[in-house]
Amino acid sequence: MSNHQKRLSVPNSWPVERKTQTFTVKADAGPHGEDGVPLLIVLRDVLGYVDNRKEARYALNEGSVRINGETLADESRPVGMFDILSFAERDEHYRVFPGEGGRLALTAIDEDAAQSKLGKIVGKRDVPGGDTQLTLHDGQTLLVEDGTEYDGGDSIVVANEDDEVVAHFEYEEGALVTAVDGQHAGEIGEIDEIQVTPGSNDNNVLVSQDDNGFETIEEYVVVIDENFTDDEDDGETAPDAEAGAETPDDGGDDE
Incomplete structure (x- = not known):
């Protein structure tokens, strides 16, 4: 299976230029399904923190990049809606938020806000033992003792450290x-x-x-x-690829 993705056929949510080169990096399997944007694209095309895959791998190996509190080592890991990106050495934190046309954009947040992320409940079912399993929009699942207060379409805020539900917003008129x-x-x-x-x-x-x-x-x-x-x-919104960030010519395959 190819490790590359044609730029012209990437999902609309990907913040990349489509006509500068033929290929871009392909996202690994993971959260957010086909709309997940590879971390390399965020680091290079959106933030401009690296110029190529080699530099991205170096930064990740240094442990300086976290998504939802987890230190990552895979530059192809999908990033998607409401994920929290943190850069410890820069003391910078961003929330992935929908931008114009549905393209993912980054909104700067403070360190306290970066300790948890928001998720939309898209599934709910009872499991053996009496708990209720909630499935969020990014594929994350978590167990709650009392599921009666949660419904599909509601949003919850989940702590990155222990998956505790710290806030609940009901899907209803007036929300x-x-x-x-x-x-x-x-x-x-x-x-x-x-x-x-x-x-x-x-x-x-x-x-x-x-x-x-x-x-x-x-x-x-x-x-x-x-x-x-x-x-x-x-908050300060990070520039996206369409706003002027261009991908360097690295051979057409994003290496």
């Missing part, structure tokens, strides 16, 4: 949400109405904003904390 896909990706507002659609079609969600609002499908909205909007207003 603060962001769109993570579709033409309104990156927009924030409050749920005005959840329109239940009969059959197998997606439910519609009407989201109100100060000036107007938008309509999208249930799958595309994630309930967030109001602190996320503070991060967006006050």
Whole structure:
């Protein structure tokens, strides 16, 4: 199986230039499915901290890069929505957040906010022993003793250190949400109405904003904390590849 991915066919969420070269690095199997962006692309094309795969491997081997509190050694590890990237030597922390057009962007956060990450509940089932297993949007699973208070579509904040649920936001009318896909990706507002659609079609969600609002499908909205909007207003957003960062010519295969 090839280790390379053609740039023209990468998912829309990948923040890469599509016509500068033929190939880019391929993400390993892992969180976020096919939308997961290889860590190398984040380090090189988005942040500009490395110029090539060799430099990325050196930085990772030094233990200076963490995702959700875990020190990584694989430059192909997928990075996706709401992951927390920390750079200890730089004392920098970023949250992966939806940008314009659904492309992943990075929002600077402080060290306290970097100790936990937000996840959307996409699955829930009882397991032997009486606990309830929750499955999050990135594939993470965790057990809770009492699952009655959690429903699909809710969001929870999970501590990186011990997977403890430290906050819970219900998916309901009046909740603060962001769109993570579709033409309104990156927009924030409050749920005005959840329109239940009969059959197998997606439910519609009407989201109100100060000036107007938008309509999208249930799958595309994630309930967030109001602190996320503070991060967006006050934090520094890292430049993305389309904003001017160009990939150096390293032979067309991102080595």
